[in-house]
Amino acid sequence: xxxxxxSDEEKEFLAGYDLTKYDRPSxxxxxxxxxxxxxxxxxxxxxxxxxxxxxxxxRRGGFPYKGSxxxxxxxxxxxxxxxxxxxxELCEETGIGDAYVKLVGVYGExxxxxxxxxxxxxxxxxxxxxxxxxxxxxxAQDARWFTVELTEVSGTGEEIAKNEVEASYKVQNGKRYxxxxxxxxxDIKLTAVLRKTDMSSCGRSSDSYDIExxxxxxxxxxxxxxxxxxxxxxxxxxxxKLAFDLLPDRxxxxxxxxxxxxIWDMELTTPNFRRKIVEYVEETxxxxxxxxxxxxxxxxxxxxxxx
Amino acid sequence: xxxxxxSDEEKEFLAGYDLTKYDRPSxxxxxxxxxxxxxxxxxxxxxxxxxxxxxxxxRRGGFPYKGSxxxxxxxxxxxxxxxxxxxxELCEETGIGDAYVKLVGVYGExxxxxxxxxxxxxxxxxxxxxxxxxxxxxxAQDARWFTVELTEVSGTGEEIAKNEVEASYKVQNGKRYxxxxxxxxxDIKLTAVLRKTDMSSCGRSSDSYDIExxxxxxxxxxxxxxxxxxxxxxxxxxxxKLAFDLLPDRxxxxxxxxxxxxIWDMELTTPNFRRKIVEYVEETxxxxxxxxxxxxxxxxxxxxxxx
DNA sequence: CAAATAGTGTCTTTTAGACAATATTTA
DNA sequence: TAAATATTGTCTAAAAGACACTATTTG
Numbered sequence: 001x002x003x004x005x006x007s008d009e010e011k012e013f014l015a016g017y018d019l020t021k022y023d024r025p026s027x028x029x030x031x032x033x034x035x036x037x038x039x040x041x042x043x044x045x046x047x048x049x050x051x052x053x054x055x056x057x058x059r060r061g062g063f064p065y066k067g068s069x070x071x072x073x074x075x076x077x078x079x080x081x082x083x084x085x086x087x088x089e090l091c092e093e094t095g096i097g098d099a100y101v102k103l104v105g106v107y108g109e110x111x112x113x114x115x116x117x118x119x120x121x122x123x124x125x126x127x128x129x130x131x132x133x134x135x136x137x138x139x140a141q142d143a144r145w146f147t148v149e150l151t152e153v154s155g156t157g158e159e160i161a162k163n164e165v166e167a168s169y170k171v172q173n174g175k176r177y178x179x180x181x182x183x184x185x186x187d188i189k190l191t192a193v194l195r196k197t198d199m200s201s202c203g204r205s206s207d208s209y210d211i212e213x214x215x216x217x218x219x220x221x222x223x224x225x226x227x228x229x230x231x232x233x234x235x236x237x238x239x240x241k242l243a244f245d246l247l248p249d250r251x252x253x254x255x256x257x258x259x260x261x262x263i264w265d266m267e268l269t270t271p272n273f274r275r276k277i278v279e280y281v282e283e284t285x286x287x288x289x290x291x292x293x294x295x296x297x298x299x300x301x302x303x304x305x306x307x
Numbered sequence: 308x309x310x311x312x313x314s315d316e317e318k319e320f321l322a323g324y325d326l327t328k329y330d331r332p333s334x335x336x337x338x339x340x341x342x343x344x345x346x347x348x349x350x351x352x353x354x355x356x357x358x359x360x361x362x363x364x365x366r367r368g369g370f371p372y373k374g375s376x377x378x379x380x381x382x383x384x385x386x387x388x389x390x391x392x393x394x395x396e397l398c399e400e401t402g403i404g405d406a407y408v409k410l411v412g413v414y415g416e417x418x419x420x421x422x423x424x425x426x427x428x429x430x431x432x433x434x435x436x437x438x439x440x441x442x443x444x445x446x447a448q449d450a451r452w453f454t455v456e457l458t459e460v461s462g463t464g465e466e467i468a469k470n471e472v473e474a475s476y477k478v479q480n481g482k483r484y485x486x487x488x489x490x491x492x493x494d495i496k497l498t499a500v501l502r503k504t505d506m507s508s509c510g511r512s513s514d515s516y517d518i519e520x521x522x523x524x525x526x527x528x529x530x531x532x533x534x535x536x537x538x539x540x541x542x543x544x545x546x547x548k549l550a551f552d553l554l555p556d557r558x559x560x561x562x563x564x565x566x567x568x569x570i571w572d573m574e575l576t577t578p579n580f581r582r583k584i585v586e587y588v589e590e591t592x593x594x595x596x597x598x599x600x601x602x603x604x605x606x607x608x609x610x611x612x613x614x
Numbered sequence: 615c616a617a618a619t620a621g622t623g624t625c626t627t628t629t630a631g632a633c634a635a636t637a638t639t640t641a
Numbered sequence: 642t643a644a645a646t647a648t649t650g651t652c653t654a655a656a657a658g659a660c661a662c663t664a665t666t667t668g
Contacts, residue, residue: 004371004421013370019423023385024331027415027426063320064311078330078424082415102513106410106428108334108389114311116326117385119334121413121428206409238545254647271649272631293645294639561620578622579658600619601666 025108025117029085030073030221032104032122032228033094036246036259037129037145039184051255052147053262055181055225056093056134057190059142064114065218069181069190071225072143073120086123093143095133100126100245102235104228112220120219124228126245146181146190150229151265153178153193177209179226181217191215192222236263241280244301252288252296253277332415332424336392337380337528339411339429339535340401343553343566344436344452346491358562359454360569362488362532363400363441364497366449371421372525376488376497378532379450380427393430400450402440407433407552409542411535419527427526431535433552453488453497457536458572460485460500484516486533488524498522499529543570548587551608559595559603560584 006014033056038049057069072093076085083101091097101123108119134143154176175196182189193213207227214222236242243259257273281299288295313321340363345356364376379400383392390408398404408430415426441450461483482503489496500520514534521529543549550566564580588606595602 004418006371006421010370010373010421014421017370017422019333019425022333022382024333025383025385026326026329026331027334063317063324064313066317075329076332076415076426078332079417080415081417082413082426100513103410103413106389106413108383108387110386110388111311114313114321115324118326119383119389119428121426206407234545238541252647269631269633270647271633271651274648276630291646292640294637294647296647559620576659577620578660581621583657598619599667600617601621601664603620 023117025119027076027082028073028118028120029076029082029089030071030120030122030224031086031090031093031101032071032124032225033090033127034124034148034228034232034246035127035129035132035145036262039147050258051262053259054129054145054147055228056143057146057181058093059144060218061142068216068218069146069188070218070221071122073122076121082121083123086121086125090125093134094127096127096131100242104224104231107220107224109220120224122224122228124232126242128246128248130248144183144186144188146183146188148225148229149178149180149182149265150226151178152176176212177226179222179229181225188216190217190222192217192226194223194226233264236260240277241301244280250284250286250298250300252298253281254296256281256299330424332426334383334389335380335425335427336383336389336396337378337427337429337531338393338397338400338408339378339431339532340397340434341431341455341535341539341553342434342436342439342452343569346454357565358569360566361436361452361454362535363450364453364488365400366451367525368449375523375525376453376495377525377528378429380429383428389428390430393428393432397432400441401434403434403438407549411538412531414527414531416527427531429531429535431539433549435553435555437555451490451493451495453490453495455532455536456485456487456489456572457533458485459483483519484533486529486536488532495523497524497529499524499533501530501533540571543567547584548608551587557591557593557605557607559605560588561603563588563606 035054035056036051037054038051056072058072060066060068060070072089074085074089076082080088083103087097087099087101090099090101104122104124106119106121110117112118112120129145152175154174177194177196179192179194180189181191191213192211192215194209195212197208197210207230209223209226211220211223217225240260243256243263246259247255253274254270256277257268257270260273261268280302282302284298284300286298288298342361342363343358344361345358363379365379367373367375367377379396381392381396383389387395390410394404394406394408397406397408411429411431413426413428417424419425419427436452459482461481484501484503486499486501487496488498498520499518499522501516502519504515504517514537516530516533518527518530524532547567550563550570553566554562560581561577563584564575564577567580568575587609589609591605591607593605595605
């Protein structure tokens with residue numbers, strides 16, 4: 001950043017200026033950490049097993065929300081940009097210092113933190129689970145990976161349509177989502193139901209989600225995680241290259257396809273997927289090993305993105 | 308928001324808890340206010356004139372950056388969500404209380420505000436200039452609308468390509484943008500040159516822009532405005548309905564087309580545009596009046612958005 | 615009628631998707 | 642070789658874009 005040059009008059013003014021006489025919030029940087037991994041950490045003997053989209057949560061050891069699960073995060077420090085606070089917290093938790101990190105939202109609803117006025121600036125991070133030094137089920141600090149399921153649940157998707165306008169209004173305004181986070185090792189299951197309040201841009205404001213039910217998640221993190229998952233889906237749709245950050249340097253196209261299927265919660269048809277992805281990847285000479293059947297070629301991300 | 312229920316033990320803990328003993332920043336909510344309007348406010352006698360995409364800036368009357376132009380904004384108040392602070396500031400400035408408002412970014416780079424540790428949570432707002440009670444050139448508080456030009460300027464777009472990989476790396480990493488904001492009435496011209504530093508998702512982190520040159524804009528607002536404009540382009544591409552918020556209730560399709568052309572800085576072919584937009588609009592019986600040639604039919608936004 | 619803008623129809627190209635088929639490896 | 646997965650090719654449907662054309666109003 002360029003230095004700002006001041007006149008003497010201005011220096012004098014600022015010397016007498018005190019920001020701290022106004023009320024100020026605490027600002028936290030929290031991170032929704034995404035990765036993709038097998039359900040049991042130890043290599044599995046059974047046949048090919050899908051990797052799942054997961055997020056990292058930490059069990060709160062103290063008040064408030066003692067015993068509930070929360071995203072990694074912490075308060076911003078002076079002299080540090082907010083996104084760098086997020087990176088620092090991420091690195092402390094996972095050992096990874098160069099993940100893809102992107103803003104999800106700013107959460108400052110009054111009452112969201114019983115300790116007082118706390119604004120959370122929340123980021124999402126994408127990482128390759130293999131590079132991460134966190135052991136699943138590490139008990140020193142209880143941090144665990146949870147599978148993510150986020151599905152729309154509105155009646156049967158069809159509300160009672162008395163007239164067209166009302167019906168479409170309801171569909172717009174009444175979307176409800178169920179968030180389920182599971183940790184297989186410990187049988188922990190966290191759930192929440194969210195309602196989309198504002199309409200998706202057909203007027204007022206950008207989307208926002210209200211927590212209707214919540215089981216086991218601290219603060220307003222159910223809402224934040226929901227927005228992060230929806231944001232991830234959109235971001236990856238806009239830029240497919242993002243998915244590479246969830247995988248190691250070398251991967252098979254089937255693994256890659258699986259990542260998109262996990263993120264979008266849908267199946268892709270292989271030939272079409274491959275036709276689309278080919279512009280972003282590069283062949284290597286290496287082949288996958290250790291699998292039971294025909295080994296697949298390994299690819300890397302292509303750095304000279306065309307177009 | 309659901310109320311959080313506490314045990315007695317927890318109440319006791321929180322009673323002795325004091326967030327304010329830690330260092331805290333000031334948090335500002337700033338707004339990049341977009342609208343679309345003719346260059347001269349008074350109706351023009353000449354032939355059909357394009358409306359331009361503009362943003363609202365306020366001339367700073369005090370230190371720091373006295374005399375420079377800045378986005379409307381102000382400090383968040385306790386008991387108010389950050390986006391609501393943005394809405395409040397917006398309403399104070401323009402009289403509009405129900406605009407579309409969406410987060411652009413969080414800016415907390417150390418040194419960005421000479422007064423101290425100030426984090427800006429910045430939003431974009433879209434509004435119909437007609438509904439806005441601000442007079443252009445109002446001198447009580449010097450607030451004016453500036454046309455927005457944001458164009459990529461990297462050599463001729465073609466850097467010297469010794470080899471393919473290096474060339475594409477440069478294109479990715481070296482994108483440079485020129486931002487020009489002009490107010491026709493007063494001949495004020497604000498300019499900045501930004502460099503895109505992080506690659507667009509091909510690794511590390513989400514995009515970020517560094518200010519290389521800046522003339523007349525306060526703080527890091529050149530950077531923020533740049534990110535807002537780029538964000539607007541993307542957002543509207545993802546959801547064309549957003550553009551309606553920049554127009555009055557009734558509009559002609561030509562006016563609407565013009566809005567997209569302004570936002571994306573490109574020409575659209577009318578027949579293709581109309582085929583695309585038809586699903587989002589509804590005919591009215593009314594026709595435009597006052598124009599010199601064939602009057603165009605007026606449309607409104609369609610509320611039963613399908614799909 | 616000429617000028618200027620409003621609005622429509624048709625063709626081509628591109629992209630997305632469905633689906634059938636072949637190829638290679640291990641047990 | 643059978644089972645399981647990897648990989649390729651072809652056809653179809655849908656969307657995006659180019660472009661020529663007709664229509665209506667004013668002066």
